[in-house]
Amino acid sequence: MKRENGAPIGVFDSGVGGLTVAREIMRQIPNEKIIYFGDTARVPYGSKSKETVTRFSRQIVRFLQSFQVKTIVVACNTASAYALDELEKETDIPIIGVVKPGAKTAVQVTRNGKIGVIATEATIGSRIYSKYIQELNENVTIYGKACPLFVPLVEEGLWQDPVTDEIAKRYLTELIDIDIDTLILGCTHYPLIRSTLGRIMGEKVTLVNPAYETARELRELLGKKGILNEEPPELGDNQYQFYVSDGAEKFKQFANSIIKYGILSTKTVNIEQY
Numbered sequence: 001m002k003r004e005n006g007a008p009i010g011v012f013d014s015g016v017g018g019l020t021v022a023r024e025i026m027r028q029i030p031n032e033k034i035i036y037f038g039d040t041a042r043v044p045y046g047s048k049s050k051e052t053v054t055r056f057s058r059q060i061v062r063f064l065q066s067f068q069v070k071t072i073v074v075a076c077n078t079a080s081a082y083a084l085d086e087l088e089k090e091t092d093i094p095i096i097g098v099v100k101p102g103a104k105t106a107v108q109v110t111r112n113g114k115i116g117v118i119a120t121e122a123t124i125g126s127r128i129y130s131k132y133i134q135e136l137n138e139n140v141t142i143y144g145k146a147c148p149l150f151v152p153l154v155e156e157g158l159w160q161d162p163v164t165d166e167i168a169k170r171y172l173t174e175l176i177d178i179d180i181d182t183l184i185l186g187c188t189h190y191p192l193i194r195s196t197l198g199r200i201m202g203e204k205v206t207l208v209n210p211a212y213e214t215a216r217e218l219r220e221l222l223g224k225k226g227i228l229n230e231e232p233p234e235l236g237d238n239q240y241q242f243y244v245s246d247g248a249e250k251f252k253q254f255a256n257s258i259i260k261y262g263i264l265s266t267k268t269v270n271i272e273q274y
Helices: 019-028 050-065 077-082 084-090 099-109 121-126 128-136 150-155 162-178 190-201 210-225 248-258
Strands: 009-013 034-038 071-074 095-097 114-119 141-146 182-185 206-208 240-244 266-268
Touching: 009 019, 009 050, 019 034, 019 210, 019 248, 034 050, 050 071, 050 077, 050 084, 071 084, 071 210, 077 084, 077 095, 077 099, 077 121, 077 128, 084 095, 095 099, 095 210, 099 128, 099 182, 099 206, 099 210, 114 121, 114 128, 114 162, 121 128, 121 141, 128 141, 141 162, 150 162, 150 190, 162 190, 182 190, 190 206, 240 248, 248 266
Parallel strands: 009 034, 009 071, 034 240, 071 095, 114 141, 114 182, 182 206, 240 266
Antiparallel strands: none
């Protein structure tokens, strides 16, 4: 099925975290249209089972395909860990997740072979980063740390707050003691507290932001497939569309604090219909 270069890119996440990925796509591939879906009614995914996350992801892919998207970005580490393999098998368009791009960069930048991964409990439990990193370099040691409180702190807008500092210190102390030199921000919410994490880890530790790396990989993929959009969208064209399963107004406010393009509307969708 031939898709036009001007067709949109589908991006989805369990909620607002994937906006960090959408933001990077907007920066790095500015001509592309984006259809974003945040599953705000069923967030968080990090504490749910593989079966449930896979079922949710399938529904969202069906919803995005109704817009004739040319590719889909799973902008959620948990869904990338649990559902990506199944989705790739079932879908005839290219799908990429956020785990592989981050893993690849971490292996390239580490000097002492000690890589830390902070993420939700599901992502850490799935050992998905360990799997990809070991495939690339079996001599690297991976230290995973679940940081479940970061997501609610980010969603409450407490990015620069003493509470976030305190929690981050508690979570990260053991990784500092192990002397890791690379830290993967293995949840799409975490780039929003990147400055806090960087300050606590110190400048000897390289932070890897999978949102940035995913946009880079997406650009490469679109180029390879010959579906990169070279033309800027026409004036009045709705370049970025946002959909959620609940709480559209709250989502819109949060999105506007992250993305500086002025998100005019967010529509609510009954995702269970898909």
